[in-house]
Amino acid sequence: MKKFCGRFQNDRGDQLIITEVSQDEARCDFISGESNKPIERPYFDNRLSINMKVEWDYYKSSIEIDLGNDLTYCLDDLDYPIYKALTLSGGISRPAELQFQY
DSSP states (O other): GGOEEEEEOTTTTTTEEEEEETEEEEEEEEEOOSSBBBBBEGGGTTTOOOOOEEEEETTTTTEEEETTTTEEEEEEEEESSSSSOOEEEEEEETTTTTTOOO
């Protein structure tokens, strides 16, 4: 878990801050580069993007950030199994059987 922890920032100034809680769990905050504040998640009762639960995936090769309402942000270490993640790649997933209205 330690290799995924830290502060990651993109060119727009958006920040993903991952803090280790234990060897199998962490917490994540997302801070908008536009406002320098967490964003509200309208699909999840407008809860702020702070203190989101982070757990290992099944293989312990990537982590899953719980975005709420069965949405998960998957963060892969493209240099796996090197101890420090140098290149990160992400994607959003949800259970296939769930139907969402747009």
